[in-house]
Amino acid sequence: MLGWQHGGAGLDHPALQPPTAMKAFCSRANPTTGAMEWEEEDEDYDYHQEIARSSYADMLHDKDRNEKYYSGIRAAVCRVKERGQKAIVLDIGTGTGLLSMMAAKAGADFCFAVEVFKPMADVAVKIIDKNGFSNKIKVINKHSTEVTVGPDGDMSCRANILVTELFDTELIGEGALPSYEHAHKYLVQEECEAVPHRATVYAQLVESERMWAWNKLLPIHVSLEGDSDKVIYPTKDMQLCAGSPCVYDIQLNQVNRNHFTALTMVTKMFSVDFSKAVSSSPAQHTVQVQATGSGQAHVLISWWDMEMDPEGSIRCTMAPYWAHPTPNNMQWRDHWMQCVYFLPQKLTVQEGEYLWISAIHDDYSLWYKMQRNSDECKAEVLSDRPLCSCQAHLMCNRQRFGELNDQQRNNAYIKALKTILRPDTVCMTVSDGSLLSIFAHLLGAAQVYSLEISAVSRRVMQKILAANELMGKMIISEKSPEQLTPVDLDNNQISVLIGEPFFTTSLLPWHNLYFWYARTYLAKHLSREFTVLPQSATLLAIAVEFEDLWRIRAPCRECEGFDVNLMDEMIQNSLNFHECHEAEPHPLWEYSCRALTDPCQMLTFDFRHEVPEQSISSSGSMQLLRSGTCHGIVLWMDYSLTNDITVTTGLAKFHSQTGYCEWNPHNKQGVYFLRLEALQGTSTNKQDSIGYSVTFHPKTGELTLDFQQSL
Incomplete structure (x- = not known):
């Protein structure tokens, strides 16, 4: 995992730029020392691996996103042409070059495609050339704030159409506001067309004990001998702590409706018009809402939509199903999800009372505050950005808080400890x-x-x-x-x-x-x-058919009529599935899947004995018991606390007849995606099997994994 990161359609974010010398420090967990170590990669490091593991495949498979962008770009080019002007497009964060090619095909006279990440810019040049648009698109390998305009500049003139995809789950987290601010000052004409034209952020106040347990340490009950009970309490500063400043991005559609109750209607918080000058200065947007129910206000859930045209007729929304205009026909996506923002303290809300909700943002992040009267909202709150003051949020992520607060899991450890x-x-x-x-x-x-x-x-x-x-x-x-x-x-x-x-x-x-x-x-x-205790651990695996998660690694040979096969070739060559394929961590409770095999024990690690010097290996095959498309293998660990008490980091529930899987929500499981060809839709039947070979290397603490589908 690189020490810098990328996301969205491009890397137009100062904090996300790779080192200019193209060297990187990659962080890797060392299981033999329990430490996170940083290794400097040499000049031969394959940065394309990072692209292969990014969200590009997911975005290329996002048909709704692509269609809406294409429609918006066509409409923008048409409006400019109707004014008798040449259509000059600036595409910031071009990524694969897809949006620039859309503009060129829609009739744009010329496109300037800006991409700061050189390996991605090189790929864009090849894709654009393969599709025959190299004479109408110029790829500029710079950060957009370094682009110059003029006879000797990167751009010969200012653009009159601004196309960007600089958005993340929080909308502004990839530096969209500073990039737009600079572009309007220096790179585009006044009153230019913009695709998207505007974005709107929405929020809804909810009660959810389940989500609240992701944010703070709650009182833990320890059952002692007899009927006595001892409670472990969090510290006062933990109870008062505002929490982590990081948003919790989540597949909100996978949260059971029984686990939260809406206390307000969906509320429009603020909009940004991208066709006009944009400010990256901190701002506060306060809206009055009326409580639709009584309860404990724990969190604000939030999402956004974007309108590709001034009329708002071309709309792409991230709304969860209960707020979605077409809940039965929703686009699945992982590069944009929904957000959970925790209130600093839970508050009692009565049905019918009026509340004031403030959405506050700086140039890269967003947070919320709720007040009971408008006077409190007038106070300066930009300094009140949630920051951890108790240090527990530096130690625990959301999943770890949930794990510590899981009384059923705690009871299993308590029961086991009582026996020893x-x-x-x-x-x-x-x-x-x-x-x-x-x-x-x-x-x-x-x-x-x-x-x-x-x-x-x-x-x-x-x-x-x-x-x-x-x-x-x-x-x-x-x-x-x-x-x-x-x-x-x-x-x-x-x-x-x-x-x-x-x-x-x-x-x-x-x-x-x-x-x-x-x-x-x-x-x-x-x-x-x-x-x-635990006395041993067992590595288990199961072959699954994902409902949607497979899309993040699946080939996308063609996208909206454009040949993007070079991306697939790069992904396949870089990941080198034959030799160095690795598992990836994913919280599978957010991603529906169906098991095609029964769980299979791969390796057992006996903690009663020391780590051996020799490798531990296992090989065999998993019989496919249910027909479907085998997208990958899920791996997890079960811990035997005693001979008869086990805790799992993987399957919480499993139905052998249907293959139904319910995953432990407090852990990420390992997912080994099968070769890209298998993700194109090859069906399996009950006569097929998955061959496996797994080796644990004591010197490094790592696993070598190899899974092959046998037809």
């Missing part, structure tokens, strides 16, 4: 920001040590201990397992070693195997008859 803890137990926990150490103390362990390698998690855990009057009842160490000495353990031997396992640096399910390495490093500190 004794009054003389010397216990050590190895996880990041885990409550297991507190569970162990409350359940009667004589001494509890907690290894918190992360400085942030260590500070957060110390504050939780203080809030629950547990300081001094357990020892939190900042040392890594290999650095630990007998003195750090008061010369005690560890009789019980426990972990969730969870580590903040983990990206894929098997990266949490760092717990196994930690157990190995700690071998000299373990008693002869020690117990480890």
